Every structure is written in C-alpha cells, then in structure tokens.
Amino acid sequence: MDIAPMSNKILGIIFGFTVLLSTSLFSSCEEVIEVDLSKAAPRIVIEGSISDQSEIHTVKVSNTTTFDQPNAFNGIKGAKVTVNISNGQTFSFTATGDGIYRSQRFRGMPGLNYTLEVVVGGKTFKASSVMPRAVKPDxxxxxxxxxxxxxxxxxxxxxxxxxxxxxxxxxxxxxxxxxxxxxxxxxxxxxxxxxxxxxxxxxxxxxxxxxxxxxxxxxxxNVFKYYFAxxxxxxxxxxxxxPSNPDSNFDNGALGIFSAHTxxxxxxxxx
Missing domain, CATH: 2.60.40 (Immunoglobulin-like)
Structure with a gap:
C-alpha cells in the first residue's frame, strides 16, 4: 500500500522558510531580507513503505517543486530501486510511471530490518527501518x-x-x-x-x-518522529x-521517509 505522501511543494516551501528563518536570526531587525523561493535548488524526495501484508509495495521518487510552480508530483524517471532485508533477501522495484516504482507481491516480516536503496542521478540514497511487532486493537x-x-x-x-x-x-x-x-x-x-x-x-x-x-x-x-514533526x-x-523539514531517515540529503510497518x-x- 502506498505510504501517505507529503506534498513536494510543501517540502520545498518548508525548506525555503528554513533558509529565511536562519538568515533572519543573524540580521538586524530593521533589515529586510528577501529570499527567492522560486529559485531554491530542488531536493530529492523519496517515499516508500513495506508492510506485513502480502501485497505490491510502492516507492515514489521525485523532486521538490518551487514555490511558484503547481502543486504536482514531480516524479523522477530512471531510478534504480531495491530493498535489502536482514534475512538475505533482495527485492527489485520496477518503474510503472514517472517516479513510481513497484515491487512484486511479498509479505514483510516483523523483527527484520529493511533497507531501501535508491540510485538516481549518480547518487545513492539509503534508509533503514525495522518492522515492529503488531499490536492488535481489542x-x-x-x-x-x-x-x-x-x-x-x-x-x-x-x-x-x-x-x-x-x-x-x-x-x-x-x-x-x-x-x-x-x-x-x-x-x-x-x-x-x-x-x-x-x-x-x-x-x-x-x-x-x-x-x-x-x-x-x-x-x-524514526518514522514516528517524522510524522510527529x-x-x-x-x-x-x-x-x-x-516550519522546518522533518528529519528523514534517508542519508545523502534526501527528504521523505521509508517505513517498514505492520x-x-x-x-x-x-x-
């Protein structure tokens, strides 16, 4: 099942406001600081999840959009997407649309560590998540x-x-x-x-x-801290x-989150 996405435009706006706030802290209160959010460099956003259900799992790879662009999914083609599991299994994901990558059907197992690896534009981004045990409601x-x-x-x-x-x-x-x-x-x-x-x-x-x-x-x-932020x-x-970017569990400067969950x-x- 798809992880609930956070808008790329929102992430880009948050990044822009972070720059504005940090700049203002070191400036006179009388000085006018203008930040051109429309020229902020794009950031890679990766959103993916593995569940304990037997299903096709999805990873989305995109770029942030600038403040003045439409709030649309800015997907990235040509990424190599794999999930490595601590039990030795590896699953490759197949591109099914601009920036959308899907696995074959499989079931995640609680207690195992899952590492998502995305290679795009000559850079590698990784995030790991350990799937907790399920707690069922009474x-x-x-x-x-x-x-x-x-x-x-x-x-x-x-x-x-x-x-x-x-x-x-x-x-x-x-x-x-x-x-x-x-x-x-x-x-x-x-x-x-x-x-x-x-x-x-x-x-x-x-x-x-x-x-x-x-x-x-x-x-x-780590997933809790991301959504809590x-x-x-x-x-x-x-x-x-x-406003500030929530802490991602990806390395190498990527935004977004990877979650292994029940x-x-x-x-x-x-x-």
Missing part, C-alpha cells in the same frame, strides 16, 4: 467529545500496550472514502497499560450513517511550530 468504538459546547463524535482505539517495549502507532482515518485524519501516538506514558487513543480532526466529526475506515500501523521510532508543523496538539484496516459505520 475494539474500535465511537466516542463523543464536547469542545466549547459542541459535541462531536470521533473514533477511539482500545488496545493493551506491550510492556517494556517501546511502541509507536500511526492511524489513518477515512470517512466515506475521503482521507480526513492522520495521527501518531507513542507509549511513553502508557507502557504496558490498557490504552485508548482518541483520533480527533477538524470539522464536524463523524455523523450518523458515516462509514469510517481506520488503518492502524505499528511504526518504528509534520503534525507539529501543522499545529496538531498545540500551536504550529516554526498494517491492519478496520471499518465501522456510525449508527
């Missing part, structure tokens, strides 16, 4: 939450967190087929406990008759932080 329910006098209904995940193991979770929620929420959580304060994670989002919540699809991923620490930039859980999908209709 139940998924809908819960009413009152905010400033308005009641809204959100999905809630109930599960038993494994003791003495660092666990991180990513939730992807679709309502009536439309993506409405992505959220990550960790067990820093709930290790070994029976836990419930409420997935909140902007808007009116879930309405009677709505069909909710909830994907639960168990992710490694994105949520902080967007202001989830508090005021937005200063994945399970559940559907429920609010009645």
């Amino acid at each position: 139940s998924i329910t809908f819960k009413s939450l009152t905010i400033f006098g308005n009641s809204r209904i959100y999905p809630s995940i109930y599960y038993k967190d494994p003791a003495r193991i660092q666990n991180q979770y990513r939730y992807i929620v679709k309502v009536n087929g439309a993506l409405i929420a992505e959220q990550v959580n960790e067990d820093r304060f709930s290790d070994g406990n029976a836990t419930s994670d409420l997935i909140t989002f902007d808007g009116d919540g879930i309405q009677i008759g709505d069909k909710a699809e909830i994907e639960i991923q168990c992710i490694d620490r 994105i949520s902080q930039i967007g202001g989830n859980g508090g005021p937005p932080v200063a 994945r399970s999908v559940y559907t429920a209709t609010l009645k």
Whole structure:
C-alpha cells in the first residue's frame, strides 16, 4: 500500500522558510531580507513503505517543486530501486510511471530490518527501518467529545500496550472514502497499560450513517518522529511550530521517509 505522501511543494516551501528563518536570526531587525523561493535548488524526495501484508509495495521518487510552480508530483524517471532485508533477501522495484516504482507481491516480516536503496542521478540514497511487532486493537468504538459546547463524535482505539517495549502507532482515518485524519501516538506514558487513543480532526466529526475506515500501523521510532514533526508543523496538539523539514531517515540529503510497518484496516459505520 502506498505510504501517505507529503506534498513536494510543501517540502520545498518548508525548506525555503528554513533558509529565511536562519538568515533572519543573524540580521538586524530593521533589515529586510528577501529570499527567492522560486529559485531554491530542488531536493530529492523519496517515499516508500513495506508492510506485513502480502501485497505490491510502492516507492515514489521525485523532486521538490518551487514555490511558484503547481502543486504536482514531480516524479523522477530512471531510478534504480531495491530493498535489502536482514534475512538475505533482495527485492527489485520496477518503474510503472514517472517516479513510481513497484515491487512484486511479498509479505514483510516483523523483527527484520529493511533497507531501501535508491540510485538516481549518480547518487545513492539509503534508509533503514525495522518492522515492529503488531499490536492488535481489542475494539474500535465511537466516542463523543464536547469542545466549547459542541459535541462531536470521533473514533477511539482500545488496545493493551506491550510492556517494556517501546511502541509507536500511526492511524489513518477515512470517512466515506475521503482521507480526513492522520495521527501518531507513542507509549511513553502508557507502557504496558490498557490504552485508548482518541483520533480527533477538524470539522464536524463523524455523523450518523458515516462509514469510517481506520488503518492502524505499528511504526518504528524514526518514522514516528517524522510524522510527529509534520503534525507539529501543522499545529496538531498545540500551536504550529516554526516550519522546518522533518528529519528523514534517508542519508545523502534526501527528504521523505521509508517505513517498514505492520498494517491492519478496520471499518465501522456510525449508527
């Protein structure tokens, strides 16, 4: 399954704002600093994932777009894409479109280390991810939450967190087929406990008759930090932080993320 992408334009804008902020810190408050975001050098963006499902896995290779360009996927042709697994297996990916590379069907295994290698433009980019063990929910329910006098209904995940193991979770929620929420959580304060994670989002919540699809991923620490940084930039859980590129697990200056994770999908209709 495709990893949920981050817009190349957003990544390029974040990179541009980082330059602007760092420049301003060393300048007089009266001096006007102008940064031409339209001339920022493009950066390689790689997004890929391996799950524990028997499926075709996808890697996307692209360049960031500049501030004044349309927000479109700027895919890169001609990359060599492989995944090497700590059990000695290697899978090659085949180009299926501009910047889209797909594997043959295979199932990832928890506990193994996966290394994605992308060779493009004479440079090699690598990222590694260890697939965690799956944590299955005990139940998924809908819960009413009152905010400033308005009641809204959100999905809630109930599960038993494994003791003495660092666990991180990513939730992807679709309502009536439309993506409405992505959220990550960790067990820093709930290790070994029976836990419930409420997935909140902007808007009116879930309405009677709505069909909710909830994907639960168990992710490694670096993947958690990447998506947590994105949520902080967007202001989830508090005021937005200063824009900056989330820490990628790729080397050699590439943006993006590679995730080896377990994945399970559940559907429920609010009645």
